[in-house]
Amino acid sequence: MKKVQNHRKQYFLLFGFLFAAFGGGFAQEPEKVIDKINAKITSVKDYTVNAHIDADIPMIKIMPSNAKIYFKQKDKVKIESKGITILPKQGFTELNTFLSDKSKYSAVFGDSLKINGTDTRLINIIPNAASGEIVLAKIWVDQKNSVIMRSQVTTQTNGTVKTDFKYGSQLRYGLPSELKFEIDVKKFKMPKSVAADINKTSTDPKKAKEKKRTKGTITITLSDYKVNGGLSDAIFKDKKK
Amino acid sequence: MLFKNTYNEFIKIVSKPRSYLGLGALTVLIGLIIFAMKADGESMVSFVTASFEQTLSFNGKLVNGNLIAFIILQMLVVHIPLLIALVTGDLISGEAAMGTIRMLASKPISRTQIVLSKFIAGAIYTLVITLWLGILSLLVSHLVFGSGDLMVLNSDGLVILPEADILWRFGLAFCVAYLSLLTVATLSICLSAFAENSIGPIVATMAIIIIFTIIGSLDVTVFDTIKPYLFTTHMASWRSFFEDPVPFDDIINSIVILLTHIVLLVGITLFKFNRKDITS
Numbered sequence: 001m002k003k004v005q006n007h008r009k010q011y012f013l014l015f016g017f018l019f020a021a022f023g024g025g026f027a028q029e030p031e032k033v034i035d036k037i038n039a040k041i042t043s044v045k046d047y048t049v050n051a052h053i054d055a056d057i058p059m060i061k062i063m064p065s066n067a068k069i070y071f072k073q074k075d076k077v078k079i080e081s082k083g084i085t086i087l088p089k090q091g092f093t094e095l096n097t098f099l100s101d102k103s104k105y106s107a108v109f110g111d112s113l114k115i116n117g118t119d120t121r122l123i124n125i126i127p128n129a130a131s132g133e134i135v136l137a138k139i140w141v142d143q144k145n146s147v148i149m150r151s152q153v154t155t156q157t158n159g160t161v162k163t164d165f166k167y168g169s170q171l172r173y174g175l176p177s178e179l180k181f182e183i184d185v186k187k188f189k190m191p192k193s194v195a196a197d198i199n200k201t202s203t204d205p206k207k208a209k210e211k212k213r214t215k216g217t218i219t220i221t222l223s224d225y226k227v228n229g230g231l232s233d234a235i236f237k238d239k240k241k
Numbered sequence: 242m243l244f245k246n247t248y249n250e251f252i253k254i255v256s257k258p259r260s261y262l263g264l265g266a267l268t269v270l271i272g273l274i275i276f277a278m279k280a281d282g283e284s285m286v287s288f289v290t291a292s293f294e295q296t297l298s299f300n301g302k303l304v305n306g307n308l309i310a311f312i313i314l315q316m317l318v319v320h321i322p323l324l325i326a327l328v329t330g331d332l333i334s335g336e337a338a339m340g341t342i343r344m345l346a347s348k349p350i351s352r353t354q355i356v357l358s359k360f361i362a363g364a365i366y367t368l369v370i371t372l373w374l375g376i377l378s379l380l381v382s383h384l385v386f387g388s389g390d391l392m393v394l395n396s397d398g399l400v401i402l403p404e405a406d407i408l409w410r411f412g413l414a415f416c417v418a419y420l421s422l423l424t425v426a427t428l429s430i431c432l433s434a435f436a437e438n439s440i441g442p443i444v445a446t447m448a449i450i451i452i453f454t455i456i457g458s459l460d461v462t463v464f465d466t467i468k469p470y471l472f473t474t475h476m477a478s479w480r481s482f483f484e485d486p487v488p489f490d491d492i493i494n495s496i497v498i499l500l501t502h503i504v505l506l507v508g509i510t511l512f513k514f515n516r517k518d519i520t521s
Binding site: 057058059060061062063065067079081082083084085086087088089157158159161183184185 | 293294295296297298299300301302303389390392397398399400401402403404485
């Protein structure tokens with residue numbers, strides 16, 4: 001009986017050793033995770049979606065606005081709005097376009113993190129070329145659903161933009177229901193010569209505090225997706241020109 | 242009698258060619274601004290938004306009738322005082338220079354009523370100029386550019402006002418702008434009571450506006466105590482209607498200061514004209 005128990009112990013030890021030695025082979029490599037994300041992204045040929053934009057940016061006061069966003073692969077985007085809307089310069093297609101070309105970057109796994117109750121894994125995306133626009137990208141991926149839950153992209157010209165993604169009915173396409181951009185605004189400088197109210201010196205402490213804020217957020221709530229409806233290229237041509 | 246004399250005074254203004262100079266100059270200037278904005282408005286706006294556009298993209302119709310009307314108002318409110326003073330600065334001194342003041346004083350009307358009728362006629366002329374500015378800037382720019390949200394740049398940053406929330410702001414802004422111009426008209430009429438020729442009050446009015454504006458824009462603590470009481474500090478208060486939230490307390494303060502100036506200047510004019518020697 002004792003001999004049988006010793007054998008069992010040995011089997012467990014051997015299994016444990018084998019799992020430790022080769023178990024890594026069963027886990028996904030970061031490139032494979034990105035492949036799955038890309039597969040979801042490329043399954044969407046085009047879409048239109050209604051967007052409700054709420055911007056909270058230091059030195060800019062704007063009421064929440066509505067717009068219609070048109071997208072067609074690979075990077076055609078058109079934003080149609082009745083009034084003036086403010087959106088981040090980057091964030092809609094740049095990251096996806098960059099991720100789609102695997103020769104442009106190396107991917108390395110980082111820590112795990114729970115975002116809005118979802119287990120995510122950080123993937124650091126390091127560009128291979130030094131001259132590209134993207135300096136570093138970090139994406140936190142929900143491996144179960146193959147979607148990006150958070151991204152943090154640092155670019156040469158636009159600083160760092162952090163984006164939080166929420167998903168709803170279009171999860172199967174990897175299309176978010178809400179995007180929350182956190183943008184760096186410390187580079188904003190008011191052109192004093194055109195401000196025109198030269199006689200006015202703001203002494204309001206609230207406004208002075210507002211000017212010192214360096215982060216702004218833009219929340220875009222997306223609804224009424226129409227995916228793969230077949231959008232014409234003519235939609236993306238600028239009518240003004 | 243006051244009404245009849247006011248009517249006569251207004252007829253005098255209307256019959257002078259220089260009175261049309263203001264309307265003509267306004268028409269030409271607004272035409273030029275609209276033409277320039279039509280030709281190169283986008284690049285002018287991008288100069289304003291350049292600092293933000295590194296990180297943000299602005300979508301929608303930035304150059305629209307509301308923005309052009311705002312730009313016109315901003316550009317011309319600085320220059321219109323000259324056009325106003327050109328006419329109102331002549332109202333009393335012009336009579337003295339031509340010698341008609343004695344004839345005017347011989348009419349069965351008090352000197353106070355003479356002065357008041359000139360003030361009312363000057364106020365009507367100022368209203369005509371302000372209305373012409375409003376009609377041209379708002380109507381023509383809307384016809385040429387269409388409507389849209391208004392993007393205003395002030396020292397605290399950018400304010401983007403929705404289209405539906407703009408017209409009342411323009412209405413009240415024109416009212417306060419009118420009050421500012423009325424202060425200038427009153428100042429020039431007041432100076433006119435002290436002069437015997439037309440040029441003096443017109444030049445003196447502009448000199449006072451320039452000096453006060455410079456004092457107001459200098460960031461020197463020694464002037465801090467007088468700045469809030471200079472009428473030029475409050476001449477741009479119409480812009481406050483395009484802030485969010487609208488600083489009504491500041492606007493009311495500006496209105497009070499401007500009205501105080503008007504009452505004081507009318508008082509000084511009445512005091513001077515009632516004692517004016519018109520026999521020599």
